[in-house]
Amino acid sequence: MNITVCIKQVPGTSEVEIDETTGNLIREGIDTKMNPYDLYAIETAMKIKEKNSANINVISMGPPQANDVIKEAYMMGVNNGYLLTDKKFAGADVLATSYALSQGIKKINNFDLIICGKMTTDGDTAQVGPEIAEFLDIPHVANVKKIMDINSTSITVEMDMPETVEIQEVKLPCLITVEKDIYQPRLPSFKLKLATAKRKVKNISFNDLDDDNPENFGLDGSPTQVLDVFPPKSDRINEKWEGTGKELGERISNKLKKLKFV
Amino acid sequence: MAFIRVHQKNVKNVEEAIKVCPFNAIEFKDDQIEITSACKMCNICVKKMPDIYEFVEGKKGEINKNEWKGIAVYVDHVEGNIHPVTYELIGKAKKMAKKINQPVYCLFIGSNIKHKAKNLLHYGVDEIFVYDREELYDFRIEPYTAAFENFINKVKPTIVLVGGTTLGRSLAPRVAARFRTGLTADCTILDVKENTDLDQIRPAFGGNIMAHIHTPNHRPQFATVRYKIFDTPEKNKTKSGKITECKIDKDKLISRIKVLEVKKKEKVKSIEEADVIVVAGNGIKKEKDLEMINQLADKLGGMVASTRPLIEAGWTDARQQIGLSGRTVKPKLIITCGVSGSIQFVAGMNNSENIFAINDNPKAQIFDVANYGVVGDLYEIIPELIKKL
Numbered sequence A: 001m002n003i004t005v006c007i008k009q010v011p012g013t014s015e016v017e018i019d020e021t022t023g024n025l026i027r028e029g030i031d032t033k034m035n036p037y038d039l040y041a042i043e044t045a046m047k048i049k050e051k052n053s054a055n056i057n058v059i060s061m062g063p064p065q066a067n068d069v070i071k072e073a074y075m076m077g078v079n080n081g082y083l084l085t086d087k088k089f090a091g092a093d094v095l096a097t098s099y100a101l102s103q104g105i106k107k108i109n110n111f112d113l114i115i116c117g118k119m120t121t122d123g124d125t126a127q128v129g130p131e132i133a134e135f136l137d138i139p140h141v142a143n144v145k146k147i148m149d150i151n152s153t154s155i156t157v158e159m160d161m162p163e164t165v166e167i168q169e170v171k172l173p174c175l176i177t178v179e180k181d182i183y184q185p186r187l188p189s190f191k192l193k194l195a196t197a198k199r200k201v202k203n204i205s206f207n208d209l210d211d212d213n214p215e216n217f218g219l220d221g222s223p224t225q226v227l228d229v230f231p232p233k234s235d236r237i238n239e240k241w242e243g244t245g246k247e248l249g250e251r252i253s254n255k256l257k258k259l260k261f262v
Numbered sequence B: 001m002a003f004i005r006v007h008q009k010n011v012k013n014v015e016e017a018i019k020v021c022p023f024n025a026i027e028f029k030d031d032q033i034e035i036t037s038a039c040k041m042c043n044i045c046v047k048k049m050p051d052i053y054e055f056v057e058g059k060k061g062e063i064n065k066n067e068w069k070g071i072a073v074y075v076d077h078v079e080g081n082i083h084p085v086t087y088e089l090i091g092k093a094k095k096m097a098k099k100i101n102q103p104v105y106c107l108f109i110g111s112n113i114k115h116k117a118k119n120l121l122h123y124g125v126d127e128i129f130v131y132d133r134e135e136l137y138d139f140r141i142e143p144y145t146a147a148f149e150n151f152i153n154k155v156k157p158t159i160v161l162v163g164g165t166t167l168g169r170s171l172a173p174r175v176a177a178r179f180r181t182g183l184t185a186d187c188t189i190l191d192v193k194e195n196t197d198l199d200q201i202r203p204a205f206g207g208n209i210m211a212h213i214h215t216p217n218h219r220p221q222f223a224t225v226r227y228k229i230f231d232t233p234e235k236n237k238t239k240s241g242k243i244t245e246c247k248i249d250k251d252k253l254i255s256r257i258k259v260l261e262v263k264k265k266e267k268v269k270s271i272e273e274a275d276v277i278v279v280a281g282n283g284i285k286k287e288k289d290l291e292m293i294n295q296l297a298d299k300l301g302g303m304v305a306s307t308r309p310l311i312e313a314g315w316t317d318a319r320q321q322i323g324l325s326g327r328t329v330k331p332k333l334i335i336t337c338g339v340s341g342s343i344q345f346v347a348g349m350n351n352s353e354n355i356f357a358i359n360d361n362p363k364a365q366i367f368d369v370a371n372y373g374v375v376g377d378l379y380e381i382i383p384e385l386i387k388k389l
Helices: A036-051 A064-076 A094-108 A128-136 A190-195 A245-258 B014-019 B044-048 B085-100 B114-123 B141-155 B168-178 B287-299 B308-312 B378-388
Strands: A002-006 A009-011 A016-018 A025-027 A032-034 A055-061 A080-084 A113-117 A140-150 A154-160 A164-171 A174-178 A202-204 A225-230 A239-242 B003-006 B026-029 B032-035 B053-056 B071-074 B104-110 B127-132 B159-163 B189-192 B198-204 B209-214 B221-225 B242-245 B257-264 B276-280 B303-306 B333-337 B354-359 B372-375
Touching: A002 A036, A002 A094, A002 A128, A009 A064, A032 A036, A032 A064, A036 A055, A036 A064, A036 A113, A036 A140, A036 A174, A055 A064, A055 A094, A064 A080, A064 A190, A080 A094, A094 A128, A094 B168, A113 A128, A128 A140, A128 A174, A128 B141, A128 B168, A140 A164, A140 B168, A154 A174, A164 A174, A239 A245, A245 B354, A245 B372, A245 B378, B003 B032, B014 B026, B014 B032, B044 B053, B071 B085, B071 B141, B071 B168, B085 B104, B085 B114, B085 B159, B085 B189, B085 B221, B104 B114, B104 B141, B114 B127, B114 B242, B127 B141, B141 B168, B159 B168, B168 B221, B198 B221, B276 B287, B287 B303, B287 B333, B287 B378, B354 B378
Parallel strands: A002 A055, A002 A113, A055 A080, A080 A202, A113 A174, A140 A174, A239 B372, B071 B104, B071 B159, B104 B127, B127 B242, B159 B221, B276 B303, B276 B333, B333 B354, B354 B372
Antiparallel strands: A009 A032, A016 A025, A140 A154, A154 A164, A164 B257, A225 B209, B003 B053, B026 B032, B189 B198, B198 B209
């Protein structure tokens, strides 16, 4: 069984901000990490591998530095890693990202199962998984909270909906996006770090893909465009109260009474 | 092909020209400034240093926007019970449709739902397209996508709005990808231009930045919006508009997914329904201290919510999480206790009517959105407040 997990390198704890007075961008740190939701996706693949024999690939798209997250996946027990990296992929929105990933996934091998994390912490859209499934013409199930069973032809999962939990049996190949907490992700192992130190990350460039039309990738393949970025506005009553705990407690209480909440 | 052109000769200070990019996507290599594949096309460099960086438009054929008309709202529902986000989207769609003088449509997909479509006629929708088929009883991605595709091909709406619910967030991207068009997730502001281009604003790049996004040369334009971001429109006493039943081939509704069982979850009141919410944030030092927050909420007849770190610590339940990755709330009163106010959190609550924020850091971002920013130690303030109430 071939399982492919999609992962992404995201900014670390630092955030990009705009200074409201000068309009300048403030950068704090340039550290990166693996998207935390992807750890659950990798762990899900590893749990399946423990019960069935499986070959686990990870694929990512990004600049060459994104090799780091693939190396990290190796330390968790992943077999092979692929990085889509090419200037032609730059400026990709959700659609162009999903399309490039789907092309890369096709290039790797015949997949049975694709696993994605719930979403990324930098994009926060949760759209890439379903879009990849569409481009590969396979069914997908989002919000998977439990793997009940998997065999050579199908996977049975629990899908978490707001009011219900649905048990679905899906024919392979398919794509699932997994919830946080589906399994507790293992830590990268030092032993595996040593063992995989020389394992290469295979880079996939535009020329390696089946689709040779550059207009389907990167900025050109992106229907959405960012017109502008700006700091969030707030235009409401904006008072600041200072004082002792006693004064402030009383002041809140009085205000709540005045606003008729008490 | 569209790209960012670098005018090398205008570069006076290489370091500054590189630093303008918040994503480290500009490099200096072989005596040249280069934009790398890390570029997110945020256009910040173009805006900040227009003499160096120039956005060059691609020369693609322009689509005929007149072929696409109307604003469609996907009706989110469980067994015909319509999710309130649907009405909020209809309200927004109507405001925008008025500006461009176009109709508002609803798309209603399910099984045994026909009779429920009537409810939507009280909200001034021009036409409701209903796909009522047995195969559509459970939400399975392929048949739902097929019905959605059928609707778009038939009606050709210029804008499609989908609620950012669990179902909507799975369905909308699938349909958008089928039409190879753009989808902007979790928009917080929407407006429409005269040429029917949709102005979409959402928090972006994981930072404290809002991005203004548009879809200039693709139709339909997809956007998802979370529950409680927009206002619920008034229900009209009279009905208007019409219901159209749609046909679709049986073989289009085939699925590779079999639903084996649907288990009902225990019904708990969700924080989205609460009028009063007290939020426990990272300033809460011990799990035991949540007792104080519970007490305050009880006094005010409200519910307790929390931020992501407390859920990750296992102190609170994920259903209590406010924020873009949790729930969006719009209560009459919200009191945040020890919440710093990341944009992800704020996006989930800044439409609340009265915001009180207690935090001991006078520079906390939560004070930007709070109506009443209370600077002080929550461990001193809250016991006093409880006593006084």
